[in-house]
Amino acid sequence: MANFLAKAFGFDAARHTVRTEIVAGITTFLTMAYILAVNPAIFGNLAAILGPEKGMPAGAVFTATALAAVVGTLMMAFYAKKPFALAPGMGLNAFFVFTVCVTMGYSWQFALTAVLIEGIIFIILSATKVRTWILNSIPVSLKHAIGAGIGLFIAFIGFQNAGIIVNNDATLVGLGKLTEGKALLGVIGLIVSGALVMLHIRGGILIGILATAVIGLFIKDPATGAAITQFNGVVSMPDSIRPIFCQFEWNHVFTTDMLVVVLTFLFIDMFDTMGTVVGVSQKAGFVDEKGNILGAERVFMADAVGTVAGACFGTSTTTTYVESAAGVGQGGRTGLTAFTAALCFALALFFSPLFLAIPGAATAPSLIIVGMMMMNPVRQIDWLNYRESIPAFLTVILMPLAYSISDGILIGVISYVVLYALTGKWKDISPTMWVLAVLFILKYIFI
Secondary structure, eight states: OHHHHHHHHOOOTTTOOHHHHHHHHHHHHHHHTTHHHHHHHHHHHHHHHHOGGGSOOHHHHHHHHHHHHHHHHHHIIIIIOOSOOEEEOTTHHHIIIIIIIIISOOOHHHHHHHHHHHHHHHHHHHHTTHHHHHHHHSOHHHHHHHHHHHHHHHHHHHHHHTTSEEEETTTEEEEOOTTSHHHHHHHHHHHHHHHHHHTTOTTHHHHHHHHHHHHGGGSBOTTTOSBSSOOOOSOOOOOOOTTTTTOOOOTTTTSHHHHHHHHHHHHHHHHHHHHHHHHHHHHHTOBOTTSOBTTHHHHHHHHHHHHHHHHHHTOSOEEEOTTHHHHHHTTOOSHHHHHHHHHHHHHHTTOHHHHTTSOHHHHHHHHHHHHHHTTGGGGGSOTTOHHHHHHHHHHHHHHHHTTOHHHHHHHHHHHHHHHHHHTTOGGGSOHHHHHHHHHHHHHHHHO
8 A cells, every 4th residue: 555655646655654644635726616517607708798609618618617627636646746625717717708709709619629729839939848847946035935925815705705804995805794794703723723723633624614514504695694504515526527528619720819818817727837836845844955845847747737628628727726735734745635536526426515615714714814924934035135035024024916827927027137137136046037027018018
């Protein structure tokens, strides 16, 4: 058994335990299971805005979302042997629906074709190690900033999911009402989860999620009067993906619009994934003495294959999830964690009412706590060297404020190159960083 686990998942019995890896995988799944509800809801806007004949069946999208997560995460488990999980990415699904289909007026078949092309390009870039080369060219200070920025970003997502931070038209964001509804549940969950983590209880984050979900049965949503946590059955058969499976449209492949859409998908996905891999790998200890990510090329290949599979199933770009940090925070370090998460997604196909009953307010505390844990790398940034610290700070702060990992990285790289060049240190800038800075500037001008 030990030999199988070692060969299949990179499991080392001297350093890892099966129980820890399984608990970590379940934790990762629970923190990202929201995509199973959110993705069909986002795609449901197509029918609502454009009419039923131009929409995608929500049930089919749910099945495609779970299948894309299973395939991508299994690839990560067996090929990359890393504790990262994949699923159709947030932000990318919104770009698919609201920009490509609603604003530009193209069909969802056109958008799926763009996702497929993007995935094929990523497979080529991963096979030639171009993505790894780009990643290793990023300065160490920015890598530390990326990890910390992602920590703030996922903590911000957690605060939003719990309703602790809400929209405010005057100040953009504000504090929610903490004495009722999901905000109250989020606060209770944060106290429970925080106490479990401080007491070093094994599986504390997962226990916190489950305990908070149970507490949600007794707290009502003031808007509806219903309990925050609601169980509406246990088992259901998955819908067929036949209406959306491999529904590609090749008429516009060589058009300017297709080029723009593919490049946008490429930019967002590449640097979202790159940022996630850097941040979560730092937390897991998958870095060498130079700050390079160990096994990055295999991680990127798994991500690329997941994108192609997701396009074939009928959903938007599949990407490595930052919520994988929750499983890493529970001690997950091998592909067994990812394998467990993949199994959970497969089970979710048949137990969707049960899995989807866990509200966002119950998983939010885990994101907040893990976000706090990911802030540690900022201690290694030389804050008195402003050439390093200003780009690092911009990277950290813009991820949550712009609600984008990729924008944080892009602005960080541009500012790093500009500041070094303006202060006479242009010879210290690597050719790769020059090329990236120019491409990123062009991206903001033309895309």
